[in-house]
Amino acid sequence: MAPDATGRDWCSEFKVDCEKGHRPAVILFAAAHPNGMQSALPTALHPVADMPLINHNIEAALKVNPKQIIIVADAQHMEAIRQVVLQAFPDAPCVFSSLEDDEEAESGGSNGSIPRQSRQRRKAHRLLERDVADVIELHCHCLFRESIIHYRDKGLSYPCVTRGSISGQDKKPDRNETYGGPLLWATAAYWREVVAVDMTGSDRGPFHYEDSKDIYWIHDRVSLASAEREVRASLIKQQQLAGVTFRDEAGTFLSASVKIGRDTVLGVGVQIYGTTTVGRCVSIEGPTVIRNCTIGDNVRIGAFSHLEQVSLASNSGVGPFARLRAGASIDSGAYVGNFCELKGAHVGQGGNVCHLSYLGDADVGDRANIGAGTITCNYNGVAKYRTSIAADAFIGSNSTLVAPVTVGQGSLIAAGSVITSDVPAHALAIGRSRQTTKAQRAEATREKLRVQHEQKQSMAQKQ
DSSP states (O other): OOOOTTSOOHHHHHHHHHHTTOEEEEEEEOSOOOOBOOOSSOGGGSEETTEEHHHHHHHHHHTTOOSEEEEEEEHHHHHHHHHHHHHHOTTSOEEEEEEOSOOHHHHTSOGGGSOHHHHHHHHHHHHOOSSEEEEEEEETTEEESSOHHHHHHHHHTOTTOOTTOSSSOOOOOOTTOOSOOSEEEEEHHHIIIIITTOSSOOSSOOEEEOOGGGEEEOOBHHHHHHHHHHHHHHHHHHHHHTTOEESOSTTOEEOTTOEEOTTOEEOTTEEEETTOEEOTTOEEOSSEEEESOEEOTTOEEOTTOEEESOEEOTTOEEOSSEEEOTTOEEOTTOEEEETEEEESOEEOTTOEEEESOEEESEEEOTTOEEOTTOEEEOBOSSOBOOEEEOTTOEEOTTOEEESSEEEOTTOEEOTTOEEOSOBOTTOEEOOSOOOOOOTTOHHHHHHHHHHHHHHHHHHHHHO
16 A cells, blocks of 8 residues: 555555564453443443453454453443453453543543543553554444454455545545544554544544444443344354254343353253353253353253252253252262252262252262252351262161261161261161050040140130
């Protein structure tokens, strides 16, 4: 490209920077944007597909291997944004800059006379490293259907194209306009010397992409919900093309970071959140909620189950109506059935917890059987303790295991027992009152109870 009106050949300079191995810088404008969100939460932190908007943009930015990601946000929101970003991307090359409400000393006058975006660029200009080849600006109230690389490649064809045009035709923008598109690309030199210092617009400008068909504009709750629907539909389509079956696309929710193996079938009303990974040939009946779980191959999850921060090994089963809380893990061939709750519990290979049980802070060995109504009493009001049930043990129905307690390998706990002491391997433990049976006493006992009842009624009437 020939030199422009400034006498600079920006394109040639950019090529030299690229030959030196200079990488791009990405600037994320996360400052409050006038909109109708009506929320104390900044727009950048509102979620789409269970991921904050700013994290969507950072994830996109990382694909261009940036030297820097400069995040400019309002001072009152900066700490919240910093925590969210660093938790999700601890190794990303992020640099944070607060946009103060009052910067009149630096601007030389009222902030109202300087466009807000120009003030944000001033902040970014101070942090931009010298050895970057180009600059990509993104706005956290926008999401892009295409990869940033797609838009950047378009910009590379027009390093100094006028604002709003990708045809190469110069078009002078209105003097009241600024470089305010959702995505901007410029060579680093052009950005520093023209874009970052221009307060009102310029005869020539870098590449902007403003095609509304390719951008989710999020400015209120309505547009947020619209983006949510479209992003969710896109995520589901990607999973379908990868071999996942959805019984009801509209009734399924997936977080952006969920991974699902092929030949898995999701029923109506399934919700999968966070960093959940689901293996191959898994069947999940709905409605079911799964959050931050690891699920192996050939797992069966029944309807109305709720799983959070748990691990299910291949060929295991859960539900229906099961609740597995943080720290629960189920080994291969094990099964946790209906109306069971596990918290911090491990069930070994082939173990069975079929129904109506609570296992908290417990270790269940291979092939152990937990009868209906069994509970582990893990909390005494002061501290929590673990229960250990060894392999091949049999726990009879309606048993109570008071932790800390150990049940040995192959031992048998009689139904209805309260176990407060360790049970050796292969022992029989009975912890209940002895039954007493009195022949032919049923009718006499009923008569005695009737007389007592009538006497109480008579006394109550006299009073």
